Amino acid sequence: MTHEHYLQAWQESQELAEAMQPLIGRLYRQQGIEITVYGRPLQNASTIDILKAHRVVRRHEGQPLPIQHSFPLLRALCELAPSAAEIDLGKLAVGYWRDHVDEAGIADYLKAKLAPALGQGALPAPTDVVLYGFGRIGRLLARLLIERTGAANALRLRAIVVRGGREGDLEKRASLLRRDSVHGPFNGSIEVDSERSAIIANGTFIQVIYANSPADIDYTAYGIHDALIVDNTGVWRDEAGLSEHLKARGAAKVLLTAPGKGEMKNVVFGVNHEVIGPDDRIISAASCTTNAITPVLKVMQDKYGIVHGHVETVHSYTNDQNLIDNYHKGERRGRSAALNMVMTSTGAAKAVAKALPALKGKLTGNAIRVPTPNVSLAIINLSLEQSTDRESLNAYLQQASLSSSLHRQIDFSASTELVSSDMVGSRFAGIVDSQATIAEDDHCVLYVWYDNEFGYSCQVVRVMEKMAGVVRQDLPA
Structure with a gap:
C-alpha cells in the first residue's frame, strides 16, 4: 500500500468513528445501554479512543477489528432499541463476521443475541444520590455520575455535603471539580450559582450543603428523597457511626467508600455484590x-x-x-x-x-x-x-x-x-x-x-447501582 492508501483508510475509519459517537450517546442516555469493545467503554469516547478500542481486539483475536465491521451492527442495534444492558459491540461484530459475508443477516443475529434486553418496558425511576465529602473520591464519583446524565440514568447526583461555608468556598469546590492535577480537566462546563449555593455541571444542578453532622441535615428541604448517601470522609467506619446519616430526613441508604468495621458487608463488585439485599441500608465498598x-x-x-x-x-x-x-x-x-x-x-x-x-x-x-x-x-x-x-x-x-x-x-x-x-x-x-x-x-x-x-471509583458506582436496584444485562452472554 502507498502512503495515500494508508491515509485514505485512516480517514475512512475516523469518519465512521465520528458517526458512531451520537449513536453511542443516544443509546446510553435514552436506553441505558453501555457500549463496549472487548471491555473498553465507548460512551463519551473520542474518535481516536474508539479506534484504539477496536485495535485492542488484536490482543485476543490475533487481528484488529475493522470499524467497518462494527458500525453496521451499531446502526442496526439502535433500531432494535434494547434497554438496561452493557453490550460488547466488539464481541458481537467478531461473532457475526466469523459466519457471514455481508450485512443481510445482522438484524436477525442481533435479535437472537440481545433478546434479554429487548422489550423490557419502562426504566426504573432514578435514585437521588448525595456525596457526603468532596475529596479525591468524591470528586471522581461526581465526574462519573455527571457523565451518565440522561433519561435512562439510574443515579441522579443531587447534592454534596461539606464542612465550611467560608467566603469563596463554593468557587474553590467548583474549581477542584473543574481541574484535576492527575485526571485532567473536567469534560464539560461548570458554573457556580452563589445565591442558591449550587454547582451546575453539564446541566446537573448540584446542591452544596454545609453541615458538621449528618443528622442535622434535612434533605427533603432541597427536594431530595430516599437518597443514597455516599460517605467519602472515612470519619465513620462502623454501623453505629454511619447510622447517623439515616437520621437525616430524606436519607434511605448509606455506602461507605472505605473498609467497613465489624459485621458490615464489605462488597467488591463482581465478586460478592449479590450479598446486597433490598433491605440493606449500610454497605461498605471496601478499599x-x-x-x-x-x-x-x-x-x-x-x-x-x-x-x-x-x-x-x-x-x-x-x-x-x-x-x-x-x-x-x-x-x-x-x-x-x-x-x-x-x-x-x-x-x-x-x-x-x-x-x-x-x-x-x-x-x-x-x-x-x-x-x-x-x-x-x-x-x-x-x-x-x-x-x-x-x-x-x-x-x-x-x-x-x-x-x-x-x-x-x-x-x-x-x-x-x-x-x-x-x-x-x-x-x-x-x-x-x-x-x-x-x-x-x-x-x-x-x-x-x-x-x-x-x-476504585468505577467499582463504587457499580455498587451504588446495585443498591439502587439496577439490573443490567451483560451481553452477548
Whole structure:
C-alpha cells in the first residue's frame, strides 16, 4: 500500500468513528445501554479512543477489528432499541463476521443475541444520590455520575455535603471539580450559582450543603428523597457511626467508600455484590486495594486453589500522609510522602476474606507508600494447590479478562513498556501485567496495577447501582 492508501483508510475509519459517537450517546442516555469493545467503554469516547478500542481486539483475536465491521451492527442495534444492558459491540461484530459475508443477516443475529434486553418496558425511576465529602473520591464519583446524565440514568447526583461555608468556598469546590492535577480537566462546563449555593455541571444542578453532622441535615428541604448517601470522609467506619446519616430526613441508604468495621458487608463488585439485599441500608465498598486484588484472587482460587499467599502493595501516597516531615499519629506516616518510600500496614489482605471467605486466614500483606500521586501495584505471591506455568497462567488470566463474569474488573496487558502513568483513568479494578508474571510448579507471582482513585471509583458506582436496584444485562452472554 502507498502512503495515500494508508491515509485514505485512516480517514475512512475516523469518519465512521465520528458517526458512531451520537449513536453511542443516544443509546446510553435514552436506553441505558453501555457500549463496549472487548471491555473498553465507548460512551463519551473520542474518535481516536474508539479506534484504539477496536485495535485492542488484536490482543485476543490475533487481528484488529475493522470499524467497518462494527458500525453496521451499531446502526442496526439502535433500531432494535434494547434497554438496561452493557453490550460488547466488539464481541458481537467478531461473532457475526466469523459466519457471514455481508450485512443481510445482522438484524436477525442481533435479535437472537440481545433478546434479554429487548422489550423490557419502562426504566426504573432514578435514585437521588448525595456525596457526603468532596475529596479525591468524591470528586471522581461526581465526574462519573455527571457523565451518565440522561433519561435512562439510574443515579441522579443531587447534592454534596461539606464542612465550611467560608467566603469563596463554593468557587474553590467548583474549581477542584473543574481541574484535576492527575485526571485532567473536567469534560464539560461548570458554573457556580452563589445565591442558591449550587454547582451546575453539564446541566446537573448540584446542591452544596454545609453541615458538621449528618443528622442535622434535612434533605427533603432541597427536594431530595430516599437518597443514597455516599460517605467519602472515612470519619465513620462502623454501623453505629454511619447510622447517623439515616437520621437525616430524606436519607434511605448509606455506602461507605472505605473498609467497613465489624459485621458490615464489605462488597467488591463482581465478586460478592449479590450479598446486597433490598433491605440493606449500610454497605461498605471496601478499599481500592481490596477491589484490585480480590477479582484476580477469585479466578486463581477457582482454577488453581490457593494454599496461602502474601500481597505487597506499592501504593501511591495519599492525603493522609504529610507532605513534609511532621507529627502523625501513624507509624512512619509522619515522614515526607514526596521524598520517601514509606513502609506501612494494609488491611487489604485480611479484608479479601470478607468478600471471598475461601481465603480467610490464607493471606498476609504489607504496603510501601511511594512518591507518585496515583496508580498503585499489588505484587501477589501465591502457593497453589495445582501446578502451572507462565504461559498457561497468562492465557487463563487473559481469558478471564475477556469472557469471565469478572471481565469488567480484570484487565490484561501484554505490553513490555507498561508503566504506572499508563493506567491513569483505567475503569478496571485491576490490570494484570502479564510480562511480569512468574510461575513455576505450584508457585506464582502476579503483578496487578490499579488506578487507586478512578478504577476504585468505577467499582463504587457499580455498587451504588446495585443498591439502587439496577439490573443490567451483560451481553452477548
